[in-house]
Amino acid sequence: MDSREPAVVTFSPSAELPPLSEQELAVLSQVGQDWSAGLPDWRRAEALPLDPALNQYPTPAPGRFSRIAPVGQFRTETPDRLVADQPEAPVSPEGGTLTRLRRVILGPPLNSAAVVQERIRKLIALPVLSSDLLSSVAYGPEAMLTVLVLAGASALRLTLPISLALVVLMVAVGLSYRQTIRAYPHGAGSYIVAGANLGSRLGLTAGAGLMMDYILTAAVSVASGVDAINSALPRLAPAAVPIGLAVLVMLLAGNLRGVRSAGKLFAAPTYAFVAAVFLLICFGLAQAARRGFTTLPPPRVPATEGLGVLLVLRAFASGATSMTGIEAVSNAVPVFKPVEWRNARTTLTWMVSLLILMFAGLIALIHLDGVAIKPNQTVLSQLAHLAFGEGPLYIFVQATTALILLLAANTAYQDFPRLLFFMARDGYAPRAFLRLGDRLVFSNGIILLTVAAAAILIAFHGRTQALIPLFAVGVFLAFTLSQVGMIRHWLREKGPHWRKNIVINGTGALLSGVVLVTAAFTKFVEGAWVVLAAVPIVILTALRIRRHYDAVQAALSPEPGEQGGEPRQEDGERPGQVLHMAVVPVARLDRAALRALAYAVSLGQPVFAVHVSPDDEEDDRFRHQWTYWGAHLRLEIIVSPHRAIIPTLSHYLQALHALRPDITLTVVLPEVVVKQWWHRPLHHHDARRLRRAVRPLPGIVVTSVPVHVRG
Template structure:
């Protein structure tokens, strides 16, 4: 049984999955064949390979530091034709760059080498709190979301919380067991996106990916807002500052994750364990108190019904309580971050997560029921239970602090998983390829930043209100759950290994239950905000496919194509020749005045031995005649063309002339070489006319035209 990426499930697929080389994939055998064919036609004179320098000379590999006489190694020789850059040469060489680099090192730490990626993986003890923080912390608001729907039918309907909780436990077991099988069958990660793409087709994979993208962004927004709500429940005076505080938390999480997987895991693991101990202690003491009273159920305060109790209310409560399961996907997405054997350790952690979730969810739901607690606007249910269980002493404050901290850090699960999902999608060409990039600390930095920005925008838009965000929550994640489990059913049907019917049945149950939650959440919460997710999923799928079409077009335009043998004329739509003897040059040099910068540029172009033409744009004929006299005084070594611009426009006439040459002579490669004055300070750039940059913008859409510059540095 081999997964989509070609890895056998028995191997540790972690190391090759997230590779710094992913941004530069190797050529296919077909491309290598074309490359060999094209290279055979190249005709290069021997003078091209007769270099005037030694590329690995000692003077190149080392240099004086800061004007001192001691030499610092810039490059280390590895093999003929290969050098390794040292940290000395990787540092910025400007004052602004050094300041930015120092700040970067202060916030993120020193850069890690590519070889360090294997050391960045996590043990099970660290991975459990890092990947389970979202799943486990959701018990702080999942049971409350369920009761908040039931209480709409009056306090008498709260008794239905127990059978609904039992149904949710069945769902947790089914989905958790299903994902254990997913981890085993797909040990290289990517979860629902990969499973659905592999077994149901690309569109199903994109639908699962869209659901997960929305889920992870909302995970950050909901978790952080819920954490802030826990703080404001204990300290109501801080309620006015919940949005700024939430944004600050997102910033801290971003910086922590940019520091690397291992560092973030070690930093964020302790609060989750503190939360587990605190809530387990709360449940234990709560049941001891209930036992001393004979498990007598306290009647909830009378609450008038605003809706009739019916199947729709029950289904809405079931869907709201199912938000406690967000985060189950985390392990299947993050298999590569585990130490070897990655898939086996991931399954173990997933089993721990589901077991602890059921224990916390059932324990808290029973205690809410036994103590007759109902949702309140000014205080969370967990806060009410903690106050009731620990009326004196520091324990209430400890539980609230632990709950707030773990809710704030629950967003870290999304920071672990969404960048990896975007990595796999970028590898398939559905999102920008910059999401393949590993940052200084071997973290998927662009994905982390994109998540932080999107979550912050949603949090600000909803004013940091948890109850407004939760209706958006279940649709995306259960869409991914449904597609993933349905894909696993197809996976077992196609492979038919021993025991495949039992495995397919388990995944089938998970798919059906997930689909029930998906449809219920989409229908019952549509007017509360779920409509935004229902519309966002197809919109994201459309955007993913547009990105893929663009990359396919780029591949078609820039990919290696079979060349044409000598004597055979290419077709009209064939790509341009890529052999040097078929390239014809024309150099254009814009000259405003004859000074050192212009003369150096003209000398450079003249040394190339290729046809060259100088261009001068003049506002009036008198100035043009004076410039031509100066040109003739210089010696008229290069042909000059003057262009009169009656309206004193400079860039457009230059660009128009170069474009006209390119259109009338498509066989020419036109290189515009602009004299450029290099200044010392950024503010001095405003004092000079940035001809090269403006010409580059004007000519970027014209094929066959190259814009470059020859710098002249000012001397002190």
């Protein structure tokens, strides 16, 4: 990643296979001219012994392996182009059972062309992408009160001014991300904005902070939802962790089904929660109006800390957890229906407006009703008690709160895999995260998020208050870098209203930076050090991954010659340069060995056999077999007194390669393939072990000749 604007982003199956550069294509053309002289006659005449286009594919004979490639699986479009229909289940019984179970849970695979149809409209995108942001009003105000109450009940009067500052921060950050979506209409979270404007290292810093935020979002949301359940049903408290893990599994399955399926699954709980909160605010304000909006005094609480600037900043940073998930839309612009950026901006406006109204309404009720912290009851539960008593509406508020908190992790499930996609596209994460699964979602990223969130949930015993201190650092690190990156963007571009945009982004950067520094400093010993330590580890890991991919790219890319000469090619990259010798390791002369020997000889290259004997008696026994067979090939016997078969063979092959590095050794291994999985432990797996042992050795090709046993 460099300081240039990012290219158009498409979440498509072909993203895992980037095209060759213009220079590489030019070199490839020159290499192809050299190849033409080394091709055999059958290639020039296209006289292949079978038809690769399957135009005359015979009806498969009945049998165990006839289902591997049935005729109906392929459709011929042109002589050199086949289209594969939905693949059949694997041949093995256990593989077929797992595949059928996966189809029941996740649904059938989607065609690659359906990636456009999987886009979502605004009314579905709102609950899918806002569940984390909107649900945070259930614990953000409570986190702020938890800090203020340390200075006694009198400190709670600062709730309103601190909340007003938080509303200003919400507006500034919301407007900033509206500008980000317009400036980067193809999807751009903090990682891309910071990387494009501040450099790759700061982009990685923002990306690492977001990774921590998304993982903690999943863990905290589930833990908060379990807490809401326990407020109503205290008997379930000992099972908090198992309940949380069950919810993560449900979220995993729901998101693996695809974006549209996840939207349909999670839309109703989000809208129900929004309705419950507004119902609570209306009832609470109506009760306050009947008493003339008289403020009720909070319960007397002894002060344990002095009221000072640091305590106020801590309360501000804690209350800012109500903003987690505000950047979800900017990361997910490509999943919207066209016009993507316009629909994304509209959805973001709805989200931020709902957040401000819900947050401000709940703060007003907290102030008017004199609500403070209680050990076994959440603030939202107290407000619902005051408004509705113990009736059905109280149950409705608690049920929807628990449900939205449990499902709020869905925002992380939407954005964490996309963040990994962007990082993998730039070479900073494994390329497996570029891959779209059967249902056109980034399955590997979804699975990784589930595993990481489950590990944190278990490590912290599902306690929300233990997780909250870890929460704000990562997200506000990303927010701050994104705002600063947008300032750099406007200074460079100087588009319409760029001065006004700089003021908005500058305000967001300043307030986000205050939250970041305060959270990192005041919550360091409470757990924020975990995130501060994890961010540089993620950055270093990403840089090592990028260094590896750069080395692979340099090794695999066709290289031009010096001063416009012929392309540089190593030995073995042209057909005429490849010198063969086949080696057939043989344990005993049975049908498997004879097939391997026959296959090796049929290649028309020099062949010899090698046998490893543990002692002289086995040496004589095998020589006797070889003589009876006719000794048609050269045989080399190695005596291994320590009975080390695979290490001996691998060292022997390495020694052969050292003698003539220009010769390609093809190791032909006989291999017995059994039908049932429980038969596999009954056989040696020397072929597989030898393949792993010689894989690191250069100039050695390993192939196997299978013999299938039906019984």
